[in-house]
Amino acid sequence: MSEAAHRHRVVVIGSGFGGLFGTRALKRTDVDVTMIAKTTHHLFQPLLYQVATGILSEGEIAPATRMILRKQRNAEVLLGEVTDIDLENRTVTSRLLERVTVTPFDSLIVAAGADQSYFGNDQFAEFAPGMKTIDDALELRGRILGAFEQAELSHDHEERMRLLTFVVIGAGPTGVELAGQIAEMSDNTLKGAFRNIDPTEARVILLDAAPAVLPPMGEKLGTMAAKRLEKMGVEIQLNAMVVDVDADGLVVKEKDGTERRIEAQCKVWSAGVAASKLGKILADQSGAETDRAGRVRVLPDLTIPGNPNVFVVGDMMLVDGVPGMAQGAIQGATYAAKAIKAGLEGQSPAERKPFKYFDKGSMATVSRASAVAKVGKLEFGGFLAWLGWLALHLWYIVGYQNRVITLTSWAITFLTNKRGQMTITEQQVYARTALDALQTGAKPAIPPVHTSSPTKALPKAAPTADVQVEAPGAPSAAADKAEKAG
Numbered sequence: 419m420s421e422a423a424h425r426h427r428v429v430v431i432g433s434g435f436g437g438l439f440g441t442r443a444l445k446r447t448d449v450d451v452t453m454i455a456k457t458t459h460h461l462f463q464p465l466l467y468q469v470a471t472g473i474l475s476e477g478e479i480a481p482a483t484r485m486i487l488r489k490q491r492n493a494e495v496l497l498g499e500v501t502d503i504d505l506e507n508r509t510v511t512s513r514l515l516e517r518v519t520v521t522p523f524d525s526l527i528v529a530a531g532a533d534q535s536y537f538g539n540d541q542f543a544e545f546a547p548g549m550k551t552i553d554d555a556l557e558l559r560g561r562i563l564g565a566f567e568q569a570e571l572s573h574d575h576e577e578r579m580r581l582l583t584f585v586v587i588g589a590g591p592t593g594v595e596l597a598g599q600i601a602e603m604s605d606n607t608l609k610g611a612f613r614n615i616d617p618t619e620a621r622v623i624l625l626d627a628a629p630a631v632l633p634p635m636g637e638k639l640g641t642m643a644a645k646r647l648e649k650m651g652v653e654i655q656l657n658a659m660v661v662d663v664d665a666d667g668l669v670v671k672e673k674d675g676t677e678r679r680i681e682a683q684c685k686v687w688s689a690g691v692a693a694s695k696l697g698k699i700l701a702d703q704s705g706a707e708t709d710r711a712g713r714v715r716v717l718p719d720l721t722i723p724g725n726p727n728v729f730v731v732g733d734m735m736l737v738d739g740v741p742g743m744a745q746g747a748i749q750g751a752t753y754a755a756k757a758i759k760a761g762l763e764g765q766s767p768a769e770r771k772p773f774k775y776f777d778k779g780s781m782a783t784v785s786r787a788s789a790v791a792k793v794g795k796l797e798f799g800g801f802l803a804w805l806g807w808l809a810l811h812l813w814y815i816v817g818y819q820n821r822v823i824t825l826t827s828w829a830i831t832f833l834t835n836k837r838g839q840m841t842i843t844e845q846q847v848y849a850r851t852a853l854d855a856l857q858t859g860a861k862p863a864i865p866p867v868h869t870s871s872p873t874k875a876l877p878k879a880a881p882t883a884d885v886q887v888e889a890p891g892a893p894s895a896a897a898d899k900a901e902k903a904g
């Protein structure tokens with residue numbers, strides 16, 4: 419097809435904040451937009467921890483992109499993982515199962531985001547998954563609730579303590595939010611729900627190699643968040659670098675070099691990010707620089723050298739002073755869309771004004787009714803910050819229906835301590851063990867009911883001598899306690 423025979427073709431990679439807002443910003447532009455993403459949804463990552471801890475369902479924070487864009491006539495959505503970008507021939511290659519699709523472009527917006535980084539220790543991922551996707555959040559929900567379920571079946575004190583110890587690695591906003599919610603869930607939601615264990619005895623540890631909680635938000639807010647977490651019973655361990663992780667726990671190296679072990683079945687990694695590998699593909703072809711996290715140093719107009727039609731935005735871009743946050747992606751993608759439109763109206767790339775980031779501030783929730791916020795020079799915490807956090811997140815959730823459902827779910831959780839999304843599947847309880855088994859065709863071993871017999875998931879359980887069968891209708895001391903407490 420000749421150049422004149424088609425409209426200007428914009429390919430957008432990713433359906434996250436950058437991809438979706440970039441596509442929407444092109445709604446009234448005379449272009450054909452093709453969004454290619456490896457998931458069918460637009461994920462609101464800031465609320466993933468609420469899916470992991472049973473407050474929200476995945477549908478509330480991840481509406482189908484196709485449905486969001488169904489009325490945008492100039493946009494189409496393709497499912498597939500982009501495996502290659504050819505800058506010279508202006509094509510994007512994507513793969514869905516065995517099907518390979520090559521999509522030509524005139525302009526390209528790359529918004530493929532970031533993955534978890536284990537700083538070279540990728541083997542940790544099996545035992546300490548991160549939280550970047552819906553799959554991660556659901557797996558985590560399974561691991562958290564599954565640990566309580568397994569503890570209920572155990573009659574070995576040491577093993578129970580290991581099962582009831584939750585370690586969150588990384589004390590940034592995600593780590594703080596997750597630790598706070600695991601503590602609230604065990605102290606409030608699960609109270610009285612078990613007969614052999616007392617969920618309020620669960621230990622939640624938040625640890626970080628850095629000397630502070632929430633380092634990007636400054637000392638004042640970090641201290642405020644730490645105090646609130648400690649009040650909720652979360653143990654905060656700073657200057658503690660994780661040097662090894664296995665199925666039963668982790669090894670931490672202190673500042674003075676000494677190492678210690680924490681026994682914990684459920685570990686979560688929220689310590690680092692690495693930009694999408696597509697950054698390297700772009701850098702190799704254009705000569706752009708990348709930093710240690712794989713982010714691409716873009717030019718002032720967010721393009722890469724020699725390619726004024728290729729924009730890199732969001733968590734993949736490296737621009738001084740722009741944080742890896744939703745606003746950075748939204749503003750970058752909107753800027754790229756405007757630059758494409760201006761180009762069609764005759765503006766040359768040399769005439770583009772440099773991208774300017776407008777810092778709208780940052781927030782993190784710590785617990786119900788408590789958050790910290792930084793807006794310009796203003797730093798505050800507590801209930802007011804929490805209300806601001808609720809309003810802002812509600813505003814950015816895509817879709818009226820999702821906002822209403824989310825608000826209802828929040829009202830239920832925050833007013834009654836109940837959570838509506840506590841379902842976990844068999845596969846999730848056994849986490850990756852089940853997935854491995856599915857791949858090999860074997861079914862994961864499930865311990866007999868009422869016993870603490872060992873399985874892969876319960877390696878330290880006592881042998882058959884410890885098998886106990888409880889008389890039906892004989893509640894334990896924990897159940898008695900919960901009943902008395904109402």
Ligand SMILES: Cc1cc2nc3c(=O)[nH]c(=O)nc-3n(C[C@H](O)[C@H](O)[C@H](O)COP(=O)(O)OP(=O)(O)OC[C@H]3O[C@@H](n4cnc5c(N)ncnc54)[C@H](O)[C@@H]3O)c2cc1C
Nearest residue numbers: 432433434436456463464500530531732733742743744747
């Ligand atoms: C748990 C968590 C909590 C967060 N909390 C906050 C917060 O409170 N406030 C805040 O401002 N920011 C927060 N962030 C950061 C924020 O979510 C990101 O900065 C933002 O999502 C970046 O947008 P993006 O478009 O660059 O990438 P993303 O939103 O991550 O989107 C990337 C997209 O690219 C797709 N993709 C990736 N690789 C490929 C490929 N090879 N082929 C096809 N598609 C691909 C993905 O499926 C996805 O659709 C949080 C992030 C996480 C993980």
